[in-house]
Structure formats: C-alpha cells, structure tokens
Amino acid sequence: MSESQLLKVRREKLDKLRELGVNPYGGKFETTHVPGVLRANFEEEKTVRVAGRIVALRDMGKSQFFDIADLDGKIQCFLNQKAVGEETFEVFKQLDIGDWIGIEGETFITRMGEPTVKAVSITVLSKSLRPLPDKWHGVTDPQIRYRQRYLDLISNERSREVFKLRSQMVAAMRAFLQERGFLEVETPMLQDVPGGAAAQPFQTHHNALGMDLYLRIAPELFLKRLLVGGFTKVFELNRNFRNEGISRRHNPEFTMLEAYWAYADFEQMADLVEEMICSLAETFCGGLLIEHKNEEGEVTRTINLSRPWKRTPYVDLVRGAGGDDFFYLTPEGRRERCAELGVEVSPEMEDYEVVQQVFEKLVEEKTFDPCFVTHVPKELVPLAKQNPDNEAVVDVYELIINGVEISPGYSELNDPLVQRERLEHQAGEETQKIDEDFLLALEYGMPPAGGIGVGIDRLIMMLTGAESIRDVVLFPQLRRKEE
RNA sequence: GGACGGGUAGCUCAGUCGGUAGAGCAGUUGGCUUUUAACCAAUUGGUCCUGGGUUCGAGUCCCAGCCCGUCCA
Numbered sequence: 111m112s113e114s115q116l117l118k119v120r121r122e123k124l125d126k127l128r129e130l131g132v133n134p135y136g137g138k139f140e141t142t143h144v145p146g147v148l149r150a151n152f153e154e155e156k157t158v159r160v161a162g163r164i165v166a167l168r169d170m171g172k173s174q175f176f177d178i179a180d181l182d183g184k185i186q187c188f189l190n191q192k193a194v195g196e197e198t199f200e201v202f203k204q205l206d207i208g209d210w211i212g213i214e215g216e217t218f219i220t221r222m223g224e225p226t227v228k229a230v231s232i233t234v235l236s237k238s239l240r241p242l243p244d245k246w247h248g249v250t251d252p253q254i255r256y257r258q259r260y261l262d263l264i265s266n267e268r269s270r271e272v273f274k275l276r277s278q279m280v281a282a283m284r285a286f287l288q289e290r291g292f293l294e295v296e297t298p299m300l301q302d303v304p305g306g307a308a309a310q311p312f313q314t315h316h317n318a319l320g321m322d323l324y325l326r327i328a329p330e331l332f333l334k335r336l337l338v339g340g341f342t343k344v345f346e347l348n349r350n351f352r353n354e355g356i357s358r359r360h361n362p363e364f365t366m367l368e369a370y371w372a373y374a375d376f377e378q379m380a381d382l383v384e385e386m387i388c389s390l391a392e393t394f395c396g397g398l399l400i401e402h403k404n405e406e407g408e409v410t411r412t413i414n415l416s417r418p419w420k421r422t423p424y425v426d427l428v429r430g431a432g433g434d435d436f437f438y439l440t441p442e443g444r445r446e447r448c449a450e451l452g453v454e455v456s457p458e459m460e461d462y463e464v465v466q467q468v469f470e471k472l473v474e475e476k477t478f479d480p481c482f483v484t485h486v487p488k489e490l491v492p493l494a495k496q497n498p499d500n501e502a503v504v505d506v507y508e509l510i511i512n513g514v515e516i517s518p519g520y521s522e523l524n525d526p527l528v529q530r531e532r533l534e535h536q537a538g539e540e541t542q543k544i545d546e547d548f549l550l551a552l553e554y555g556m557p558p559a560g561g562i563g564v565g566i567d568r569l570i571m572m573l574t575g576a577e578s579i580r581d582v583v584l585f586p587q588l589r590r591k592e593e
Numbered sequence: 594g595g596a597c598g599g600g601u602a603g604c605u606c607a608g609u610c611g612g613u614a615g616a617g618c619a620g621u622u623g624g625c626u627u628u629u630a631a632c633c634a635a636u637u638g639g640u641c642c643u644g645g646g647u648u649c650g651a652g653u654c655c656c657a658g659c660c661c662g663u664c665c666a
Binding site: 111112113114115116117119120166168169170171172173174175177186188190191192193206207218219220221222224226240241242243244245246247248249250251252253254261265358454456578589591 | 600602603604605606617618619620621624625626627628629630631632637638639660661662663664665666
C-alpha cells in the first residue's frame with residue numbers, strides 16, 4: 111500500500127475515535143509503573159496503570175495481545191472484548207502499532223509464562239498517523255537513523271541502549287569529579303579569540319556589539335583564568351565546535367570534558383583519568399574487558415583496560431615503529447624511512463611533523479589497549495610545561511585507546527613569559543591564535559596545575575563498541591536534505 | 594578531491610542470461626477468547642535515485658550526474 115493510502119487509513123481511524131467521543135491526543139495520565147520495570151519486578155494480581163507506545167499487536171479476534179513500550183522496556187497487555195465491553199473494544203479497534211496509550215488493568219501471567227496486564231480500561235494518549243519501521247529489522251538506512259533518530263530509537267534496541275548508557279556514563283563522570291571536590295562551571299562558547307587548541311572555528315556575528323565572534327574550539331583558556339581566580343579543582347563538560355571535516359570519528363560539534371587540578375601534575379591527572387574510565391567500565395560494561403562486536407554478534411576486538419595502564423615515552427614508541435636508528439637519521443633520512451614504511455609525508459612538513467606522522471600511522475592507529483604516551487615534543491603542545499630534564503619535550507600524556515587519542519593531560523604551563531614565547535613561536539601548519547587576555551591573566555599568577563581533556567564521544571564509542579561517532583551522537587550533523 | 598560499495602513498495606530485502614516488478618513485515622477484509630517475529634485465507638501497494646544512450650525490449654548493459662556509506666588524501 112502506498113504511503114498516502116497508509117496515512118489515509120490512519121486519518122480515518124483518527125476521525126473514528128473522535129466520533130466515538132475519544133480525544134486521540136489525551137492529556138495527563140497517572141501511572142503506577144513503567145513498562146520495563148513492571149515486567150522486571152513482576153507481581154501477579156496487582157492493579158496497575160502503565161503507559162507506552164504500542165509496538166506489537168497480536169489480534170486473536172475477541173482477544174487482543176499487544177506490547178506497550180518506552181525507552182526502558184516493554185510489557186505485554188491483554189484486552190478481551192467481553193471483559194472491557196463493546197465500546198472500549200471499538201475504540202481499541204481504531205488503534206495501530208505506533209499509538210501511545212495508557213492502560214489500567216490487573217497483572218497476570220499467561221499460559222506461555224508472559225507477564226501481562228489485563229486491561230480494564232484504555233486511554234488514548236496519542237494517535238500515530240504514520241507507520242513504524244519494520245518491527246523485526248528496525249531501520250537500517252543511515253539517513254533515516256540519523257535524520258529521524260526517534261525512529262531509530264523506537265525500532266532499534268541497541269540504539270536505545272547506547273544512548274541510555276551515554277547519559278548514565280556522563281552523569282557518572284560528573285559524579286566522579288564532584289565526589290573528588292571538582293566544581294563544574296560553564297565558560298563562554300562564544301569567544302572573541304578561539305583558543306586552547308589548533309582548529310578551524312565557526313564564525314558568527316553579534317549584532318548589538320557589532321563584532322564577529324567564534325564558537326569555541328576548546329574551553330581551556332577560560333578554565334585556566336578560573337585557576338588564576340582561585341578555583342583549585344574545576345571542570346567543564348560540554349560542547350566544542352570545530353569547522354573541519356566530518357568522518358566516522360569527527361562531528362563538527364562534539365563533547366569534551368576538561369578538568370584542572372591546582373598543584374597537581376600530568377601524572378596525577380593520568381591516575382585520575384585511568385581511575386575514572388575504569389570505574390565507568392566496571393559500572394556499565396561489566397568489567398575491564400571491552401568487547402566490540404559486529405552485526406552478527408561476533409567479537410571483532412577486545413580492549414583490555416586492566417590497570418596499571420602502560421606509560422611510554424613518545425620517542426620510544428616512534429623508535430619501535432620507525433627503527434632504532436630513527437632519531438639518528440638526518441631529516442631527509444627520516445623522510446626516506448617514511449617512504450619505506452609506507453607513511454605518506456608532504457614536502458611542507460617540518461621534521462617534527464614527519465615524526466608525528468609516523469606516530470599517528472604506525473603507533474596510534476595500531477594501539478587498542480590503553481597507553482599513556484609521555485614526553486611529547488614541545489612543538490605539538492604549546493600550552494604544557496617543558497620537562498625539567500629535557501627542554502625538547504613537555505610534561506604531558508596523550509592517552510591512546512581503541513586506535514584514537516581519547517584524552518590528553520598536561521602539567522599546565524603557568525609561566526606567562528614562556529607561554530607568550532611558545533604561542534608566538536609556534537611552527538607548522540596548525541597554530542593557535544594568541545589570546546592576550548589569557549596571557550594577561552597568567553601574569554597575575556596561575557597556580558601550577560594538572561589538566562585533562564577527555565573526548566566524550568570517542569570514549570563512549572570505545573566503551574560501547576560503536577563504529578561511528580554518529581552512533582553515539584543523537585543528532586549528528588548531516589548535509590541539508592534537498593527536496 | 595580519488596578508489597570501492599550501495600540507492601527497487603511505508604520498513605527490511607531478493608531480482609538469474611537483457612524478456613510481464615518479487616518476498617517478508619506493516620496495511621485492508623474475513624476467521625480465531627492465553628498469543629508473542631501469533632497463526633490461517635484473501636487482498637491493496639512501485640518515479641526500480643535522476644537524465645541520456647545501446648536495444649525490438651533496460652531494475653539489469655554503457656555514459657553523465659545526485660545522494661549515502663567506507664577507505665584514502
């Protein structure tokens with residue numbers, strides 16, 4: 111049947127409900143239970159009121175079985191023509207899969223052992239005018255899954271699980287930090303100078319002020335101002351925006367946790383992150399072995415989060431991939447080695463970028479169990495303290511899990527003169543803008559501090575086994591749909 | 594930007610060598626008072642992504658384009 115015919119049938123049922131004196135878009139309905147919990151903690155012979163969307167309908171003539179569900183689960187309901195009377199039965203006949211209804215009834219267990227609510231009365235809460243996706247396969251078309259996420263949530267159990275887990279994990283991270291005395295703050299998303307990272311910003315304009323503004327690419331420089339102001343443990347967990355490519359691992363708006371801890375250093379921050387992620391895994395993933403599965407349910411990758419996590423200097427990892435003599439080669443020699451190893455480098459790259467390319471292709475992308483990469487070249491990280499024993503590297507970690515960087519952590523640079531110098535002498539293709547107000551703040555004195563960023567979307571991907579960032583972001587950015 | 598894969602009913606998908614456009618689900622009608630991917634019988638439903646081309650004949654082959662996905666840059 112064509113779509114228009116399907117819609118017509120539902121409109122006719124809508125009209126019929128009104129003829130029967132039923133408001134198809136009812137209001138308040140008090141419930142005693144939610145479907146999933148009622149089913150999980152089932153007791154017989156109780157009078158209950160539950161509400162949900164009809165997701166399955168088994169018509170046996172005078173007896174009707176149907177499932178009502180919401181995000182958290184479903185419960186079977188039973189309706190008998192004789193028991194509810196002709197009028198209610200006639201109303202029920204106008205209902206379809208997709209409609210929201212409230213049920214008052216008594217609980218019992220069927221011959222087949224299914225916990226069920228025997229309806230005494232039904233209340234129509236919302237008539238659905240469109241057919242739902244395939245009841246067994248759900249929606250698979252990525253266009254529909256992302257543009258009409260509600261259909262994905264209604265019809266795909268896995269999608270419901272992932273987004274519930276995400277919400278619970280984010281709440282748990284907030285609680286984890288709050289328990290340790292960190293205060294959550296909100297700093298500007300509209301910034302005059304987009305700082306704290308090297309990335310293309312989105313530009314916008316404030317009419318009343320007559321000035322261009324940028325959506326933030328990171329909250330870092332504002333959180334550090336708060337350290338200057340006396341916040342000693344502070345975090346922000348919210349959106350950043352980067353005007354760059356979209357891919358399996360990139361959405362233009364993404365969620366970042368940043369936390370700063372005065373008087374700490376990057377190693378304490380590594381401990382903190384390690385503990386936080388492990389506690390998430392133990393609470394929500396049943397332990398420290400994270401299994402990623404394909405559509406057939408076969409395990410395709412197992413990530414072992416057992417502690418302690420490896421901590422290895424950057425140069426050791428690069429040497430392991432590029433050869434023991436890698437750092438004794440001339441810069442030209444390193445480029446030749448890259449060619450031998452199949453690592454593509456462009457002629458414009460600085461030497462440290464060539465090295466970084468080896469790191470990204472041969473180390474990062476192949477590291478799945480957690481590894482804190484330490485002693486990173488200072489050129490890559492302009493906002494971190496230099497190592498006291500080796501001025502060429504900074505006191506930071508970059509945490510790699512699942513082949514991607516999940517979290518950086520720094521001993522934050524708090525020397526205003528060195529900070530200015532480092533920002534003004536950045537090299538390479540990715541440079542940060544200089545925020546003079548931030549440098550001014552540093553001149554008033556920022557306590558030494560450890561800082562971290564945690565890419566929440568990638569962390570959720572790692573913990574849930576999602577293949578694409580679009581599977582952990584409710585409404586990922588898509589091209590405008592042309593009509 | 595390049596390579597590869599995909600686009601067929603509301604949804605999930607088949608479609609052989611180029612020869613009348615198919616199934617399951619959903620819908621409709623009938624049957625059935627404890628079913629559960631309910632079942633049984635019947636039935637409706639198509640811009641085969643778009644535009645060209647080859648051909649007696651194109652969902653299928655060729656060309657161009659659009660959209661989606663993955664990988665690469």
